[in-house]
Amino acid sequence: MYQHILALAFAVKQINEDTKFLPNITLGFHIINGYYIAKMTYKATLNLLCTQHRFVPNFICDSQKKIITVIGGLVTEVSAIMANTVGIYKIPQLTYGSFSPAHGDRTAFPFLYQMIPNEDYQYRGVVQLLHHFGWTWVGLLAVDDDFGDRFLQVIIPLLTQNNICYAFILRTPKRTYVDEYLNFLLRHLDDYPVLMDRKVNACFVNGEPPSWHNLRMLLFYAPLFSLPPVGKVWIATSQWDFESLSVQRLWDIQNFHGAISFTVHSNQPLGFQNFIDTVKPSWTNNDGFIQNFWEQAFNCSLKISSVKSKTLCTGEENLENLPHTLFERNMIGHSYNVCNAVYAVAHALHAIHTSSSRHRRLLEGERLKFQIIQPWLFHHFLRSVIFNNSAGDTVKFDENRELIAGFDVTNWVTFPNNSFVRVKVGRLEPQAPPGKELALNDDQIVWHRSFNQVLPLSVCNDNCYPGxxxxxxxxxxxxxxxxxxxxxxxxxxxxxxxxxxxxxxxxxxxxxxxxxIPQILSYLSYKEPLGIILTVLTIFFSVTTVLILGTFRKYQDTPIVKANNRTLTYILLVSLMYCFLCPLFFIGHPGKVTCLIRQMAFGIVFSLSLSTVLAKTITVVLAFMATKPGSGMRKWVGKRLTNSLVLSGSFIQVGICMVWLITSPPFPDKDMNSLKEEIIVECNEGSASMFYCVLGYMGFLAIVSFTVAFFARKLPDSFNEAKFITFSMLIFCSVWLSFVPTYLSTKGKYMVAVEIFSILCSGAGLLCSIFFPKCYIIILRPDLNNKDHLIRR
Structure with missing residues (x-):
């Protein structure tokens, strides 16, 4: 591109005009075109090393070119060819394009400097770009040569590691002579249909020339063979540029509207626009490129031509009128790199001059004779160069002799007149923290017109949505x-x-x-209807028991109260009152203390109640048997037997509970699996076997009481509570026998409610069966509550 030549000339001119920067030193340059063909590039490089006007490499036969460094080239192949040659002489080389060796070995080029960061950063940036837009099904385009192979060897594993697949790989022809090139390109038209895959809307193009020209030719020739146009998002590395060949000057570029590329970061150096305005065919006699550029750009001839279709150039044509595909007035990335390369050389020379002036004084005006500087010495100073250029950017090389810089993410917006605008829509900073390297402004991106400004999809199939x-x-x-x-x-x-x-x-x-969704905590609360009902019932039966106890205390000297052992009656009523209060331990959020107490308290107080009932039943039997003449049972009738029965029956249960507490005590627990939407906050009984031991012992006492009472039910009514106890034990056993299967078949708070209901029902059965008939007589039929009546009955 001719702008690269102008950037070189501009930088050299600026440096030479600054008399304070390199005093008494004038920089010059020599440009040779390699035409992107290997043997031409070798020849051009060797020509730089020859004596003036003679192609005799490695011999000093005449006045020799004073080469201190080489700048070039734009593509990897050219840079590698140059490096293989000039590296023999330890001449530093600054390449202003990406450098990605075909075999990936950079150590073979110890004197090569890159004015652009490592291309691998761009590959990782492309992967982040694909992830950003959710494109996982992409096409790959690469030139059919060793460098294209190297590109595919690097990018395919990188895509796979990041869960991205390539739908196809399209290899485009490498640059060669025109006749071979066109034949090769026409053969590749057979691969054109792969671009028609509608699922693939994003294609990653290896930007190495001639990728752009190849793709442009492929899309240009396709309609001539009745192949439909394609609308894709072309993604490319920094080598991608819209420079046109002379034959492509009028070709449409609308297929590339909305393309995205990683471009070399650039700014506009001061004075470059004014310098461009001075460019005319006659501006210098030493520019061997301007005539060719001017004639191709303006489609005219600077000399009288035999071709009648060409007009004569005036030499005053305006560069502003050229399409951007032919010439851009703003300095682009690679031209900016050329400019920075020239300044890097100048700063290295300045460092050599400063160092030498401090340590050496020469006779001839005390200045350094630059013509005797050895390339290896210049290499030593060049790799440590650091400066700020006129555009405000810092130029510095890392340990791998690569420029420390970032890339601009550029969106290419094209227009029908073959002009275009480079819109900066993001930034790739290789030095940023991992995952933060790429920053994009999606709102600024313009997509290809076929997408109607809607984010394109490039996936093998529709997304799998949540669920x-x-x-x-x-x-x-x-x-x-x-x-x-x-x-x-x-x-x-x-x-x-x-x-x-x-x-x-x-x-x-x-x-x-x-x-x-978070599970809700589930337990039997005082605030819910079921908890309120059970609490009310608990309080009701407790108060009722207290009232009955008070009634019996008030009428303690009446025959019906005295008839069946008042002490046992009081113990039974007190124990029943505590039985009715036990459910309060079961309602509310389970805590450590309540979990330890509730089953123990329930088991002990119910055992006390059942032991008292058993004692009352045995008292009835013994009292009847003692009334028979000559009976020896009279000695057993008394408080000693009843107290023993009550205490022994209760202490056995206390012992069972103590073993339970020592071996495996209950504790608060959360059941997260039984119910889908709830976390059951419960008391883990610790040992289920101990819990059923407590219930089993209560059942044993109830069965014994029921059996004794059943056989004593027909004794004379005057002394007999047996039939009421029999009925109460029948209720008690029925409740707790039905409790076990019901308890095991419920979960959470309903399990607790079942146990509370069983406690209340069994306690109410005892209270109602044994004490309501007596209360009826005491309160409603006091006439029946006398000794004569009881004896008569």
Whole structure:
């Protein structure tokens, strides 16, 4: 591109005009075109090393060119050819384009400097770009040569590691002579249909020339062979440029509207626009390129030509009128690199001059004779160069002799007159923290017109939305998959998840399996209706028991109260009152203390009640038997036997509870699995066997009481509570026998409610069966509460 030549001339001119920067030194340059062909590039490089006007490399036969460094080239192949040659002489080389050796070995070029960061950064940036837009099914385009092979060897594993697949690989012809090139290109038209894949809307192009020219020719010739046009998002590395060949000057570039590329960061040096305005065919006699450029750009001839279709150039044509594909007035990235390369050389020379002036004084005006500087010495100063250029950017090389800089993400907006605008839509900073290298402004991006300014999709199939996971298709790449709904109890909360996942322990999936919902804590609360009802019943029966106890205390000297052992009656009523209060330990949020107390308290007080009932029943039997003449049972009738029965029956249960507390005490627990939407806050009984031992012992006391009372039910009514006890024990046993299966078949707070209901029912059975008939007589039929009546009965 002619602008690179102008950038070189501009930088040299600026340096030479600054008399303070390199005093008494004038920089010069010599430009040779290699035509992007290997043997021409070798010849051009060797020509730089020859004596003036003679192609005799490595011999000093005449006045020799004073070469201190080489700048070039734009593409890897040219740079590598030059490096292989000038490196023999340890001449530093500054390449202003990307440098990616075909075999990946950079150590073979110890004197090569890159005015652009490592190309691998761009590859990683492209991967982040694809991830940013969700493009996982892309096309790859590379030139059919060693460097294209190297590109594919690097990019394909990188895409795979980042869950991106390539749908196709299109190899375009390498640069060669025109006749071979056109034949090769026409053969590649057979590959054109792969570009028609509608699922592939993003194509990554290796930017090494001649990729742009190849792709442009392919899209230009396609309609001539009745092939339909394509609308893609072309993504390219920094080598991509819209420079046109002379034959392409009038070709449409609308196919590339909305393309995205990583371009070399550039600014506009002061004075460059004014310098461009001075460029005319006659501006210098030493420019061997301007005549060719001027005639091709303006399609005219500077000399009288035999070709009648060409007009004569005036020499005053305006560069502003040229399409951007032929010439851009603003300094672009690679021209900016050429300019920085020249200044890097100048600063290295300045460093040599400063160092030498400090340590050496020469006789001839005390100045350094630059013609005797050895290239290896210049290399030593060049690699440590650091300066700020006139545009305000810092120029510095890293340890690998690569420029420390970033890339601009450029969106190419084209117009029908073959002009275009480079819109900066982001930035790639290789030095940024991992994952933060790429910054994009999506709102500024213009897409190809076929997408109607809607974000294009480039995926093998539609996304798997939350609630589904990806399922591999047999025989297909991993980017092509089916969508399977998440199994029961699992969710996916993002698109295209590889597998569904379980919710945290305290959460459960919603019905769409795309979100976890926190489980609510579930326990029998005082605030809910069931808890309120049970609390009211608990208080009611407790108060009722207290009232009955008060009634019996008031009428303690009446025959019906005295008839069946007042002490046992009081003990039974007090124990029943505590039985009715036990449910209060079961209602509310389970705590450590309540879990330890509630089953123990329930078991002990109920055992006390049942022991008292058993004592009352045996008292009735013994009293009847003692009334028979000559009976020896009279000695057993008395408080000693009843107290022993009550205490022994209760202490056995206390012993069972103590063993329970020592071996495996109850504790607060959370059951997160039994109910889907709730976390059951409960008391873990610690040892289920000990819990059933407590219930079993209560059942044993109840059965013994029932058996004794059953056989004593027909004794004379005057002394007999047996039939009431029999009925109460029948209720008690029925309640607790039905409790076990019901308790085991319920969960959470309803399990607690079943136990509370059983406590209340069994306690109410005892209270009502034994004491309500007596209360009836005491309160409503006091006439029956006399000794004569009881004896008569």
């Amino acid at each position: 589904y996971s990806r399922k591999k298709k047999e025989g297909e790449k991993f980017c092509c998959y089916d969508c399977a709904p998440c199994p029961e109890g699992m969710i996916s909360n993002q698109k295209d998840m590889d597998f569904c996942m379980k919710c945290p322990e305290d959460q459960y999936p919603n019905k769409d399996n795309n979100q976890c």
